Amino acid sequence: MADRERRMTPPYGGVFIARTTVLDAAQVHRALTRISHEIIERNQGLEDVVLVALQTGGVEIARLLSRLLFEIDGVDVPTGTLDVALYRDDIGLRPVMPEAETDIQIDLGGKIVVLVDDVLFTGRTIRAALDALTDFGRPRAVQLAVVIDRGHRELPIRPDFVGKNLPTRRDEVVDVNPEGVLLGEMRK
């Protein structure tokens, strides 16, 4: 899971207890490879495509996607990072992490932005990200790629590219990393 979730679990510093392995490393790699092909297919190439990783869970995923896109199509897709802490509707409830930096070097006007995150849950992060993106220009389109869609949406938001749909309980925690996807819970 993202470092932020690790910290916000009260008291800060809860321990993640994995119960089941949902995807192993090879399956994560295959899912990201498929997503890469889908991104290329949907956009008929990679012209004007920009990856924007959501801090902090999307950063590593976007790095892997960018490498795969290069292997498949030979295009070095511009990649940025975005922290939406300043745009959230629950400011004050989540710790703000100074090290989760926003780094978008290019004008997003006219681009196809693929937002990348590890887990899609309530949709509130994505809502905040859509707000934040407008401060960097007017993209031609915004698409969403996630490794896991775990349901429990609270807003009318859906992903364009999904590694795996995973039914979960609300109190469960999904941990995505390149070595695999784990389902479990936080304990004190």
Add this chain to the structure above:
Amino acid sequence: MTNHLINLADMDRDAIQELLHLTDRFVEVSGRPIPKVPALRGRTVAMIFFEDSTRTRMSFDLAAKRLSADVIDFPTHTSSLSKGESLQDTVETIRALGVDALVIRHGSDGLPGQIAEGVGEAISVINAGDGLNAHPTQGLLDAYTLCQHFHGSAGTEASLEGIHVGIVGDIKHSRVARSDFIAYRSLGAKVTLVAPHNLQPTDTENWPVEITDDLDSVLPSLDVVGLLRIQTERMGESVISSVDDYVDRYGITEARANTMRDDVVIVHPGPVNRGIEIAGEVLDKRVNVLVNQQVTNGVAVRMAVLFRLLGSGVEID
């Protein structure tokens, strides 16, 4: 411990480092095509300045607005204060208006701290300068500016280790010097205070620091020259016998500038008295004059402070 920012002396090194690291974030926001975020939408910041201020007030104003907070100005000259209302009653009124933060500057040492005690948790009080005591956001922004110069940004562990800073001028009457000193020292810098005898602080037992009245002896070894404004409005005639004498011994004249290291960094809280603290030619020609950078960073530092106090749900400790 508190939801106020009164004096850097109340904060430990970790808390200062964390605020400076948070400032990195707002430097990034300030560089965006649209340098404004909705983080403090619906919050209200009241500004109450009993002493004249241009840049600090504008800086706080802009910081609040870039966080989407609303700002109200409490005019001290035309308000009910001049009709005899007590300050405490005024603060109660501001509280009743539903204000979230009070940015206050006052000529009396310790007054913002007293107000903070009075209002408790209800409002965040931010000291924008009290008497000769403290100017915490200036100390933070000066420390940030130096970290940025030497390291590119503050990073997770802002540090000024190995940096020798000389603070030059009227130390005795300078809240900027006090807050700068605390900020620099907590980040590991070596600090030397340079002032004529009668402008050296008298409370030196609280200042574990080198003090000298001989600028020429330390100038060549300094990495940073922190100049203070000669505050003519604060002093009677007796304090500095003549401006010429001061310039002769403490002004960064062209001749004196030649004894400084080529890469020496010059900071000044502004506004600069050209020809007194520093010669106009030196100010314009030297490469590492960071005066404008200080002003720019001031907005980001104050955004970090406002956000930390009002927005993040985490208290400064």
